[in-house]
Amino acid sequence: MYLIGEALIGNGNEIAHIDLVIGDKNGPAGTAFVNNMANLSLGHTPLLSVVRPNLMTKPATLIVPKVSVRCLDDANKIFGPAQAAVGRAVADAVAEGILPKENAEDMILIISVFIHPDASDFRKIYQYNYGATKLALRRAMEGYPSIDKVLAEKDRGTHPIMGFKVTRLWKPPYLQVALDLDNLDEMERIIDSLPDRERILIEAGTPLVKKFGVGIVSKIRELKKDAFIIADLKTLDVGRIEVKMAADETADAVAISGLGTQESIEKAVHEAQKQGIYSILDMMNVENFTEKLEKLTYKPDIVLLHRNVDLETMKAERGEEQEAMTEWGNINKIKEILGNCGLVAVAGGVVPGKMDQALESGADIIVVGRYIIGSRDVRRAAEDFLEKMPQDPDTMRLAMDEDESI
Numbered sequence: 001m002y003l004i005g006e007a008l009i010g011n012g013n014e015i016a017h018i019d020l021v022i023g024d025k026n027g028p029a030g031t032a033f034v035n036n037m038a039n040l041s042l043g044h045t046p047l048l049s050v051v052r053p054n055l056m057t058k059p060a061t062l063i064v065p066k067v068s069v070r071c072l073d074d075a076n077k078i079f080g081p082a083q084a085a086v087g088r089a090v091a092d093a094v095a096e097g098i099l100p101k102e103n104a105e106d107m108i109l110i111i112s113v114f115i116h117p118d119a120s121d122f123r124k125i126y127q128y129n130y131g132a133t134k135l136a137l138r139r140a141m142e143g144y145p146s147i148d149k150v151l152a153e154k155d156r157g158t159h160p161i162m163g164f165k166v167t168r169l170w171k172p173p174y175l176q177v178a179l180d181l182d183n184l185d186e187m188e189r190i191i192d193s194l195p196d197r198e199r200i201l202i203e204a205g206t207p208l209v210k211k212f213g214v215g216i217v218s219k220i221r222e223l224k225k226d227a228f229i230i231a232d233l234k235t236l237d238v239g240r241i242e243v244k245m246a247a248d249e250t251a252d253a254v255a256i257s258g259l260g261t262q263e264s265i266e267k268a269v270h271e272a273q274k275q276g277i278y279s280i281l282d283m284m285n286v287e288n289f290t291e292k293l294e295k296l297t298y299k300p301d302i303v304l305l306h307r308n309v310d311l312e313t314m315k316a317e318r319g320e321e322q323e324a325m326t327e328w329g330n331i332n333k334i335k336e337i338l339g340n341c342g343l344v345a346v347a348g349g350v351v352p353g354k355m356d357q358a359l360e361s362g363a364d365i366i367v368v369g370r371y372i373i374g375s376r377d378v379r380r381a382a383e384d385f386l387e388k389m390p391q392d393p394d395t396m397r398l399a400m401d402e403d404e405s406i
Contacts, residue, residue, distance in 0.1 A: 001023070001024070001027065002021050002022060002023030002024070002027060002028065002029040003021070003022040003023070003140040003141065003143075004019075004020070004021055004022075004140055005019075005020045005022070005135075005136035005137055005138075005139040005140025005141075005144075006018065006019050006020070006136055006139065007131075007132040007133070007135035007136040007139060009128045009131045009132040009135065010124065010127075010128030010131075012124070013116040013119040013120065014116070014120075014121050014128055015116065015128060016085075016113075016114065016128035016131070016132040016133075017066075017114040017132065018111060018113060018114075018129065018132040018133050018135075018136040019112040019136070020109060020110060020111040020112065020133070020136050020137065020140060021109070021110045021140075022099075022107060022108075022109055022137070022140050022141070023107070023108055023110075024106055024107065024108070025060075025106055025107070025108050026106075029108055029110065032110060033060070033062050033108045033110055036062055036064060036110065037062065042068075043065070043068030043069050043070060044065050044066075044068060044069070045065070045069065046062050046063060046064045047062070047063050047078070047079065047083065048061065048062060048063070049061035049062070049063050049083055049086045049087040049090060049109075049111070050083060050084075050087050051084070051087040051088055051091055052084075056087075057086075057087040057088075057090045057091050058090075058091070058094070058104045058105065059090065059099065059103075059104050059105075059106075059107035059108055059109055060107075060108050060109070061086060061087065061090050061108070061109040061110075061111060062108070062109070062110050062111070063078070063082070063083060063111050063112075063113050064110065064111070064112045064113070065078050065112075065113060065115065066112050066113060066114045066115075067114060067115055067116070070117070074115070074117060077115045077119060077122070077125055078113065078115055080122060081122045081125040081126035081129070082113050082115055082125055082126070082129050084126060085125070085126045085127070085128075085129035085130035085133060086111055086113065086129060086130075086133050088130060089129075089130045089131075089133035089134040089137070090109060090133065090137070092134060093134055093137045093138070098134070098137055098138050098141055099137060099141065109137075111133060111136075113129060154168075155168035155169075155170035156168070156170055156171075156393065156394065164225055164226055165226040166252075167198070167226060167227070167228040167252060169201075169228070169278070169302075169343060169364075169365075170393070171393035172343060172364035172365065173199070173359055173363065173365065173366065173389050173390075174199050174200070174201050174228075174364065174365045174366070175197075175199055175200050175201065175365075175366050175368065175382065175385050175386060175389065176200075176201040176202075176203055176230065176345060176365050176366065176367040176368070177190075177194060177200060177201070177202055177203060177368060177369075177373070177382065178203040178205050178232070178347070178367055178368065178373070179191075179202065179203055179204060179205045179208055179220075179373060180205035180206065180207050180208075180369050180370075180373065181205060181207060181208055181373065182207045182208065182211045184212070184219070186373075187208065187220075188223060189378075190372075190373050190378050191220065191223045191224060192223070193378035193379050194378060194379065194382055195379055195383060195386065197386060197392055198392040198393060198394070199386060199389055199392055200227075200228075200382065200386075201227075201228045201229075201230060201253075202220060202224060202227050202228065202229050202230070203229075203230040203232050203255075203367070204216050204217050204220060204229060204230065204231050204232060204251075205232050205369070206232045206233075206234055209231060209232065209233060214231060214233070214242075214245045214246055214249050214251075215249055216249075217229055217246060217249040217250060217251045218249045218250060221249075221250050228252045228253070229250070229251050229252050229253075230252065230253040230254070230255060230278075230280065231246040231249070231251040231253070231254045231255065232255040232282075233246060233254055233255055233256070234255055234256070234257045234282060235254070235255070235256045235257060235260065235264075235268050236257045236259060236260045236264065237260065237264055238264075239256060239260070239264050239265070239267045239268025239269075239271060240267050240271040242254070242268070243256075243268050243271040243272050243275060243277075243279075244271060244275060246277070247272075247275035247276075247277050251277060252277055252278060253272075253277055253278035253279070253280055253301075253302070254268075254272060254277060254278075254279060254280065255280040255281075255282050255304065256269065256272075256279060256280065256281050256282065256300065257282055257284070258281050258282055258283040258284070258289055258292065259284075259285060259286055262292070262295055262296060265281065265296060265298075265300075266296060266298040269281070269296070269298040269299070269300050270298050272301075273298070278301040278302060279300040279301050279302070280300060280301070280302040280303075280304055280345065281293070281300035281302070281303050281304065282304045282306075283303060283304060283305055283306065284306045285306075289303075289305075289329070290329070290330065290334065293334065293337050293338075294337055299337070299338055299339065299342065300338070300342075301338075301341070301342065301343065302343045302344070302345055302364075302365065303334050303338065303342070303343075303344050303345070304344075304345040304346075304347060304365075304367065305328035305329050305331070305334070305344060305345070305346050305347070306328070306346075306347050306348045307327050307328055307346070307347070307348025307349055307350075327346075327348075327357075328344075328346045328348075328358075328361065328363070331344050331346075331361050331362040331363060332362055335362065343364040344362065344363055344364055344365070345363065345364065345365035345366070345367055346358050346361075346363040346365070346367065347367035347368075347369075350366055350368055350371075351371055352371075352384040352385055355385060355388040356388065359388070359389075366385060368385060371384075372385075
């Protein structure tokens, strides 16, 4: 049996990232410990951690450099402040009861240490690696993170080295602005005018895609690096190819027409899953869309329902139950079919006065076109909808409030 821990602390070139394994000398971790010592590789020579020369720490700890040690300057950083930081952090973890003192002779630690080649401040190298090592040890011993923590954070987390944020739809509702245009200058004006809000999704409307190709998604990405961008392809056939084309242009979601055959829809949804993007099944002009959705083995992430003023009349004529119906159909039934993670979007002449009705009906995404893109004051028009929605999901979150609860 062995435990695993990880921690990242600091900033700049001196940032510390620690990965570690805690195990028993007689177990697989002990075998890996000896193998690492006996099988050296150029630039990644493991070294025993010491608290000072001639005094190795206990439990026995092996430091494995993550970044190639290319010269004596690199060696000085790993053999100097990094080695001292790890060694003292391990010893302090025993003194503080994080690691059990009675098991110090039987345990071993393998710790991977990241030292940036351009790191130069030895005190920061020491400080950050000390803190990261002790935090990773505590996390390993406490089993952090729990699977519930991972699931809660998976769609909202950001990585500092990526340089951009991947937006996920983890906290509805959202406002989807449909750019049903055929003019690039107008598209840029509208995008520049939109409020900088997490709740805004940008749709590359079908007219834009038809005139400028699916590459329009990349153009929008240049204007809004972290935006959630939907390619409204209304795919009917060869869905795999079209979905891949949209994904290659960095689309976050692609709209598939519900008028397609079951086979075409499932192939498109499957390709979206493979590409790691959202699939939207557009039910415009689809009759009995609930039944069609139930037949799909591969369910879309989002179902887009269009306002159907004839729906209630048709239901009444058939003598069917009206209680659960809305202007967009039975949203709750759609969500039941999609499962826990499924979302429902509504479209069709939605104005701010209908927002409460849409949200109360269970809609997760409100799709708006003309009211916003046709307005002289795009920002104000968008805010007419946004003011009826909650604050952005992470607005009230403290910068350092995403890790352990104490």
